[in-house]
Amino acid sequence: MCGIVGYVGKEKAAPILLDGLARLEYRGYDSAGVCVADGSELRVCKAKGRLQNLCGLCSDGETLPGKLGIGHTRWATHGEPNDINSHPHLSQNGKIALVHNGIIENYAELKAYLMKKGIHFVSDTDSEVVVQLLEYYYKRFDGDLMRAVYRVLATIEGAYALGIICADRPDEMIAARKDAPLLLGYGDGCSFIASDATAIIKYTREVSYMEDGEVAVLTADSIRVFDAHHEPIEKEHHTIDWEISAAEKGGYAHFMMKEIMEEPEAIRRTISPHVRDGKIFFEGLCLTQEMLREMSRLYIVACGSSYHVGMVCKYTFEKMLRIPVEVQLASEFRYCRPIVDDKTLVIIISQSGETLDTMAALREAKSLGARILSVVNVVGSSIARESDDVLYTWAGPEIAVATTKAYATQLILMDMIGLYFADLLQAIPKEAYSALVEELQTIPDKLERILDQKETIQYHASKYFNHSSVFFIGRNLDYALGLEGSLKLKEISYIHSESYASGELKHGTISLVEEGTLVLALSLYSPLLEKAVSNIVEVRSRGANVLALTTERDRKEISKNADGLIVVPDTMEMFLPSLGVLPLQLFAYYVALERGCDIDKPRNLAKSVTVE
Numbered sequence: 001m002c003g004i005v006g007y008v009g010k011e012k013a014a015p016i017l018l019d020g021l022a023r024l025e026y027r028g029y030d031s032a033g034v035c036v037a038d039g040s041e042l043r044v045c046k047a048k049g050r051l052q053n054l055c056g057l058c059s060d061g062e063t064l065p066g067k068l069g070i071g072h073t074r075w076a077t078h079g080e081p082n083d084i085n086s087h088p089h090l091s092q093n094g095k096i097a098l099v100h101n102g103i104i105e106n107y108a109e110l111k112a113y114l115m116k117k118g119i120h121f122v123s124d125t126d127s128e129v130v131v132q133l134l135e136y137y138y139k140r141f142d143g144d145l146m147r148a149v150y151r152v153l154a155t156i157e158g159a160y161a162l163g164i165i166c167a168d169r170p171d172e173m174i175a176a177r178k179d180a181p182l183l184l185g186y187g188d189g190c191s192f193i194a195s196d197a198t199a200i201i202k203y204t205r206e207v208s209y210m211e212d213g214e215v216a217v218l219t220a221d222s223i224r225v226f227d228a229h230h231e232p233i234e235k236e237h238h239t240i241d242w243e244i245s246a247a248e249k250g251g252y253a254h255f256m257m258k259e260i261m262e263e264p265e266a267i268r269r270t271i272s273p274h275v276r277d278g279k280i281f282f283e284g285l286c287l288t289q290e291m292l293r294e295m296s297r298l299y300i301v302a303c304g305s306s307y308h309v310g311m312v313c314k315y316t317f318e319k320m321l322r323i324p325v326e327v328q329l330a331s332e333f334r335y336c337r338p339i340v341d342d343k344t345l346v347i348i349i350s351q352s353g354e355t356l357d358t359m360a361a362l363r364e365a366k367s368l369g370a371r372i373l374s375v376v377n378v379v380g381s382s383i384a385r386e387s388d389d390v391l392y393t394w395a396g397p398e399i400a401v402a403t404t405k406a407y408a409t410q411l412i413l414m415d416m417i418g419l420y421f422a423d424l425l426q427a428i429p430k431e432a433y434s435a436l437v438e439e440l441q442t443i444p445d446k447l448e449r450i451l452d453q454k455e456t457i458q459y460h461a462s463k464y465f466n467h468s469s470v471f472f473i474g475r476n477l478d479y480a481l482g483l484e485g486s487l488k489l490k491e492i493s494y495i496h497s498e499s500y501a502s503g504e505l506k507h508g509t510i511s512l513v514e515e516g517t518l519v520l521a522l523s524l525y526s527p528l529l530e531k532a533v534s535n536i537v538e539v540r541s542r543g544a545n546v547l548a549l550t551t552e553r554d555r556k557e558i559s560k561n562a563d564g565l566i567v568v569p570d571t572m573e574m575f576l577p578s579l580g581v582l583p584l585q586l587f588a589y590y591v592a593l594e595r596g597c598d599i600d601k602p603r604n605l606a607k608s609v610t611v612e
């Protein structure tokens with residue numbers, strides 16, 4: 001969603017801001033803008049649409065002088081995407097400029113109040129209220145900007161990451177956060193703010209993560225941070241441990257393909273720190289064997305693809321652990337009076353660690369007494385910091401909006417968590433546990449074998465890309481996997497697609513199957529092979545084209561009935577979705593490619609969903 005970058009230093013700010021915004025493009029946006037302090041004048045340049053429109057307007061920053069500035073990519077919530085609603089917003093007298101991520105919930109009431117005082121608004125955004133309120137208090141407090149900032153923060157309600165500059169202070173930038181990510185970057189003779197590290201990693205790896213209620217004052221040579229009571233605080237410094245190349249395409253046409261190709265390595269990186277002598281360890285986990293024994297219920301809470309990981313784990317965890325597993329959409333969790341208490345373990349899954357609904361669900365579960373274990377990709381993110389325990393997926397930065405390697409690492413890490421619990425609870429025989437841990441370590445090599453046949457998948461995509469409606473069907477693990485396959489296809493290729501548990505077909509859906517309908521029949525789960533075959537026969541006899549996904553072991557049986565076949569290596573039941581998802585991601589990619597879609601930045605979508 002929206003992205004923020006800010007710079008104060010000894011170089012010209014505008015080109016640095018535009019470069020930062022280019023690196024934030026992946027988050028999804030519909031307009032962009034920058035504001036620089038040119039002596040005691042603030043100069044704003046903003047444009048609807050792609051960043052190149054903005055770059056064109058200011059000749060790549062050349063026409064904007066000044067060594068202090070803020071930049072923003074906006075994903076519209078309040079007010080349509082247009083030049084005026086884009087950030088940065090200026091206060092009425094043009095002295096204060098602001099960029100904002102998040103939503104100000106009481107903006108309507110504040111706007112009415114300010115309008116009564118004669119303040120004129122130019123945009124339809126909630127964000128403009130913040131900058132107008134700032135000017136109002138700045139004047140009332142005789143130019144005491146920090147006092148005005150604290151007063152504004154005490155008045156606004158909602159979520160925000162703010163970057164502020166003031167014409168009267170051309171050497172200084174102010175930042176504040178509540179419920180929206182913001183980090184501080186320590187450069188050599190310069191300082192930065194950014195909504196994520198990708199924007200500034202070219203210039204510095206040394207960062208601090210702002211916490212809720214904190215306010216920072218940045219100059220070229222210093223960053224001072226204050227708590228909610230304006231008391232100075234020391235921030236811990238962190239070093240970003242990935243290379244800038246991880247956030248670049250590296251010769252691939254799209255980030256999505258690069259990230260798919262990285263899956264075997266990302267999974268190796270996620271597995272290897274935790275496997276020793278045939279056993280799984282999670283050192284540093286506070287969750288003890290006793291706590292686990294007392295747990296009566298397990299919730300898995302997440303959104304989108306992360307939720308689909310949970311759907312797979314419901315099958316694998318319940319079968320192995322024999323404890324009830326509830327999988328809940330984070331956006332529903334806090335509104336459904338969840339049955340959660342101190343005997344509940346809640347596993348939160350999130351790539352970004354910043355998804356607002358997931359964060360809200362975490363807080364709800366915590367307030368009800370649950371223990372929180374989170375599975376997160378972005379180190380130091382809000383979800384990671386608020387959980388009792390956090391385990392990281394080492395997928396590296398994921399730039400394509402559609403998740404691929406993050407989903408793959410989440411799934412494998414969840415499998416490992418399941419196995420770890422099974423070991424602690426002595427839920428499965430030792431031999432079965434050892435065999436599973438051994439098989440786990442073969443998954444990256446098996447994924448490489450699937451990648452070797454990506455041309456076959458490309459061939460199927462070229463055959464079927466023109467279909468306007470696609471059904472994914474499967475039972476058990478295959479059903480859970482189909483949910484992700486279907487989401488991947490629809491989000492990047494814009495083809496309408498649905499995923500059904502095959503057993504449900506006869507209860508209504510089969511009426512949609514007609515001559516030429518494309519059905520992706522997932523049949524990896526061998527115990528239900530016969531039923532999968534009979535469902536394939538059922539849809540084919542109604543005219544469907546069936547592209548089947550199966551294993552080496554069942555290929556013969558399935559190939560007799562399908563029009564096309566994608567085959568993955570054999571593995572143990574638990575790991576079937578880890579192998580099966582890769583061809584589905586590739587299929588979606590190649591279909592979108594054939595249709596000429598904007599694969600890395602699908603319409604209307606954002607990478608990190610920080611609004612409700």
Ligand code: F6R
Nearest residue numbers: 304305306350351352355402403
């Ligand atoms: C789909 C996709 C989304 C995310 C969802 C949750 O390709 O990426 O469905 O999975 O927005 O995001 P995180 O995992 O960051 O909480």
